[in-house]
Amino acid sequence: MTTFDAALIERLEAAAHVGMTAAVWADVQPQARAVRDPDATWYDFAAVNARANRLARLLRARGLRAGDAVALVCSNRVEFVDALFATRRAGLRLTPINWHLSADEVAYIVADCEAKAVLAEPRVAGLSPLLAANDRVTVRLAIGGELDGFERYDAALADYDDSDLTDPVLGSTMLYTSGTTGRPKGVHRPNAPVIPQTAYALRGYHQPDLVQLCAGPAYHAAPLTFDVAAASGAGAPLIFLDKWDSETVLRTISEEKVTHLHLVPIMFQRLLALPGAIKARYPVDHVRHIIHGAAPCPPEVKRAMIDWFGPVLHEYYAGSEGGSGFMISSEEWLRKPGSVGKRPQLLQVRILDEAGRALPNGEEGGIYHQVPPGADFSYHGDAGKTASTRVDGFFTMGDIGYFDAEDYLFLTGRSAETIISGGVNIYPQEVDNVLLGHPAVADSATVGAPHPEWGEEVRAVVMLASGYAPSDALAAELLTFARAALPSFKAPRALDFAADLPRSEAGKIQRSKVRAPYWAGRDRQI
16 A cells, blocks of 8 residues: 655645546556456556556547536446546546446436446346437547447547647536436535545545445446545545445455445344344454444434444534534444534534524434525435525535434434335335326325335335225235335335325325324334
């Protein structure tokens, strides 16, 4: 591991502002391990940096200019890192897309983000015909296989120079989150945040023998930030896993001496569920930093993980929109179980009532984060949604909570309708729209119900049309109908019938009232 000194830190800080951090590591430690694909192939920093330069030049040569968009439909593999590094140094806006989505959903995001280039694996069936009609997309590269109308990625890159760009421009990412109409919305930050080297030092990245594991999908905000970007910023080797298998993950942590990783609570639960004999087979005492968030973690699960791995768990609270920087260590959490951290020093956080009035510590209300100066965001193409989240320079992600007497924040609920199942956001209106296509369904209100492993499960509550009666057979038919039209992670796991659905005076279904009986008697409502 390269020794960090003042001169190296200065080089890295300067390079980060033009997207060239990987180029510094390629110069300082060219033969050091950078990325390991799921098939165990390693790429060193010199190779990864060269691949990024080739891709950046290809995109520029094909007409893309600073500010243009690139869509990436790619699993955890080295090409994901190529695209991230290339767009960061070419001034382009990268949108990684969830490849578990349907072809229609992927095509929608490609169009909505205004992508001029699409880099895609042939994992999404039926994508090529949908993209063929998109005249904006002028560059189509197929990763790891063949796609109709696409060039082979490796062959296309071979024609371009791999030396460092002499005129790098910092690019950005635009991730998609659930939208108000059931379609996802891009979270656009025109001024990309740059992680200072001091942040890596606080997480122990300046120690020797670092190894980073990315066990979750890199297209999500948290693995992208805490696994992929963190490894590249700190010059640490990054090990990619493409699918979850609990013993494989544990074996990789143990045998590869993984020191840093990001997990979500459902991953904790799956690791803890392994038989004792398997857990004993794989020592984990070398792990230094596990960061987790994305969904609430049951206290008993977190305590069990701390007992097993030691006090190395660090919980964050944020979203694709950002946040004020909540973080809580294991030691703090054991004193304040259930908290997501103390009120940050740099950016303000307010608890507001429905009228926008500030509430004192101990009173529950909407959580509002200060918009970072010079780093504002907007929902791409949806000024109304952007404005609806703002109050006097503060924004909300729809969460509800309170500060205790010592300024520790506790989350108690969520006013937004988004379901978080296994750390993945699911917009319930998408499920309702599918169910309403069945002749037996007069109305539907999908909600998140408690689930011991996933945190929430997708549960549909249905009013039947005239002439239909509730039955187990009809419930099974409706679930099958929904699963045929939705990705598996969005499809309802259970369905209940209701004689009526609560509505506001304006006629809108009050989803919070539909949801409430499933959470009755629980301290936490998320």
